[in-house]
Amino acid sequence: MVRVPPERTDIVQSGLARFQETTSAESFALQNAKLLKVRLSQTAIRAKLGSMVAYTGNVTFEHSGSGVAKFVKKAVTSEGQALMKCFGEGDVFVADSAQDIQLFRLQGERLTVNGRNILAFEDGIEWDIERLRGAGAMMGGGLFNTKLEGSGWVAVVSDGPPVCLQVGAGHPPVYADPQAAVAWSSGVTTSLKTDFKAKNLIGLGSGETFQIAFGGEGWVLVQPSENKVVVPT
Helix, strand or coil: CCCCCHHHHHHHHHHHHHHCCCCCCCCEEEEECCEEEEEECCCCEEEECCCEEEEEEEEEEEECCCHHHHHHHHHHHCCCCCEEEEEEEEEEEECCCCCEEEEEEEEEEEEEECHHHEEEEECCCEEEEEECCCCCCCCCCCCEEEEEEEEEEEEEEECCCCEEEEECCCCCCEEECCCCEEEEECCEEEEEEECHHHHHHHCCCCHHHEEEEEEECEEEEECCCCCCCCCCC
């Protein structure tokens, strides 16, 4: 144990002041860019299994069942996260490998998220797994994504600070690597684009061969990391 000389106590306490717990009237609030604070009271949340780093108060954690249909989809597609349900009275701090956290508040809206990027969402939000149009029978990660719909807070993580690209009239076409696309708004449509030129240049099995093409109207959030997997050809 390191002993701090009495004359250094004020200096140490002053240095810790910037790490003091944040206060917010909202149930979801960023403690910092990589740590989310969730206040539990009247509502429960679902969070990525293992994402809790600390909590205060009387909080219960349970494995979150997904129902038979969703369980089968997760088993077949490898999409979605193992979730836990958190409820009670207190504050829960969640994070995922010190990744950046982005907050969204849905108001009767839909948000589509790459399953591995989901951190937490309020219990009243409905979720399901859907296949990317044009993906056929391919099982590569990112070709199946998680649809969240309803009202409440959603927290997603990105591997580094993301970029938000606008989709629709007046904007150039938008394409993204399936592993880099984090989330997109309800007005956006998706399809799979195969780039045979890239396939010839880079080689079989390269993730660059396949991109998600975004249409419709809205936005897409893209992280500066691909987390590549080999996609069957």
